[in-house]
Amino acid sequence: MALVSLAVVGKRNEPLYIREYTSESIVYPAGDGLAEIGLTLEGLMSIDGDDMNVAPGTESCSLRHQFILHSALDRLEELTAGNRWRAPGSVGSDAMWVGMLCPVDELKVYGYLTTTKIKFLVAVEDIFPPDQKQQLHARENEIKSLFANIHALYVEYMLNPFTNIESSIESRRFEEGVKSFVDAFNSSGLSVA
Amino acid sequence: MSSGPSIGNPSGGGVGGGNAGTATSDTDGGAGARAGASAPHPTHVSEVAYEFLLAEILHWVDEGAAAATGLHQQQQQQATEEEGKSPKKGKKGQPVPPPPVEDPRSREELTLLSAERAAAKVERLGFGVGYRLCERLAQSRPLLGPTPTGQGNRTANATDSQNSVTNGDSATIIISPAMQLEAVKFLCKEFWTEIFRKQIDKLQTNHRGVFVLKDHELRWLKRLPPDDETARVQAIKMLAFPCGLIRGALANLGIGAVVSCDFLADGKTMAACSFNIKVKT
Numbered sequence: 281m282a283l284v285s286l287a288v289v290g291k292r293n294e295p296l297y298i299r300e301y302t303s304e305s306i307v308y309p310a311g312d313g314l315a316e317i318g319l320t321l322e323g324l325m326s327i328d329g330d331d332m333n334v335a336p337g338t339e340s341c342s343l344r345h346q347f348i349l350h351s352a353l354d355r356l357e358e359l360t361a362g363n364r365w366r367a368p369g370s371v372g373s374d375a376m377w378v379g380m381l382c383p384v385d386e387l388k389v390y391g392y393l394t395t396t397k398i399k400f401l402v403a404v405e406d407i408f409p410p411d412q413k414q415q416l417h418a419r420e421n422e423i424k425s426l427f428a429n430i431h432a433l434y435v436e437y438m439l440n441p442f443t444n445i446e447s448s449i450e451s452r453r454f455e456e457g458v459k460s461f462v463d464a465f466n467s468s469g470l471s472v473a
Numbered sequence: 474m475s476s477g478p479s480i481g482n483p484s485g486g487g488v489g490g491g492n493a494g495t496a497t498s499d500t501d502g503g504a505g506a507r508a509g510a511s512a513p514h515p516t517h518v519s520e521v522a523y524e525f526l527l528a529e530i531l532h533w534v535d536e537g538a539a540a541a542t543g544l545h546q547q548q549q550q551q552a553t554e555e556e557g558k559s560p561k562k563g564k565k566g567q568p569v570p571p572p573p574v575e576d577p578r579s580r581e582e583l584t585l586l587s588a589e590r591a592a593a594k595v596e597r598l599g600f601g602v603g604y605r606l607c608e609r610l611a612q613s614r615p616l617l618g619p620t621p622t623g624q625g626n627r628t629a630n631a632t633d634s635q636n637s638v639t640n641g642d643s644a645t646i647i648i649s650p651a652m653q654l655e656a657v658k659f660l661c662k663e664f665w666t667e668i669f670r671k672q673i674d675k676l677q678t679n680h681r682g683v684f685v686l687k688d689h690e691l692r693w694l695k696r697l698p699p700d701d702e703t704a705r706v707q708a709i710k711m712l713a714f715p716c717g718l719i720r721g722a723l724a725n726l727g728i729g730a731v732v733s734c735d736f737l738a739d740g741k742t743m744a745a746c747s748f749n750i751k752v753k754t
Contacts, residue, residue, distance in 0.1 A: 291727060372613040372614075373613065375615035376615060394611065394612075395611035395612075395614060395615050395726070396607065396608055396611050396725045396726060396727075397726075397727050431612065432612070435608050435609050435612050438605050438608040438609075439605050439608070439609060441601060441602075441605065445601070445604055
């Protein structure tokens, strides 16, 4: 249950923050040409060459994941166009949870939309067989709380008057906070069979 | 200030830690600052401190605008008229400032220009604050949840995308009047309460994108003497900031608007004012 990549998208669907958190265990399907291109570019960009493991200091997200998140964005817009997608009576961060957007290969993308039209997207490895409902449910709850935490971090970032409105997020505090939440999420998954 | 505010409590400590400009004090308005000694204690700033700060902001902005429009240089030139030199040679024996570009403008025009510049700057400051504050206040509050049954029947017949219609490029989203009203109500209640500890007194709309918000007693103007001309001028300058606040908050909710302000001042109080919001379509 590894969180693979994460994106914060602004009001006009411009990316504010995209990161990926791959580990060596992910094996891309053989015939996936995009993956090779993505890896090559990533190798050029990242500091330690052609290492598939993205070192914490490098800021890159492979093209494949960017593409996946971008297409999930379309689905998110479809879902939220009507304003009746919220579960009735939900409050707070539950009301902003959109849910699973689309499954792509071995990943599932989840979405979250704030009142101020900021979207959070998360691509998670899909290792549960579809009949294990409660594990799926448990994981969704974890993702919900992850979104709530990232939202809180984003609000704190925005409250800083020295940040530029509607520009990409460049804050060490935000990065470290998100990284720690993602790590907590990933490590909690290992205990699940 | 010690870092106290808890994240999950937007209406309390969070504001105190984030925006020093709009922090609210705990009990009464005149309470002094109280630093949190233990770690999770939210910190507070006295409300009155912001009124002092606002007065200084206006002064600073005026100075900056006057310098930028060359008002001071004109004064300097008029003072050294006996030299008979053109402003291009102003560097001889004169302090630093570069020669003004628009020389033939009259003194009055420059004064007006600098006043406008100052007001625009204050409004821009308000925009930034309103934008960020709205982010915080909207953190746990979704606008316009599923409508209750009365309205629900009406909207059930309309298409699903009644509340927001996206254009092809999805860069411009048109917000329906119902959503606009919700956003302005949020502004009048939560937003205004957070800043001024009271709600807007009267909201009027023509349901076609124009809203009038009336506040009978704006806290920052309360202390101005009524019927004083200089006080009136100052009050108008001060009102640019709440205009910016409103514009920033609406911008963050996705509603572009133009906000202007008016005085409702009668002889008794200087603090009654109204804000006109015109949504851009």
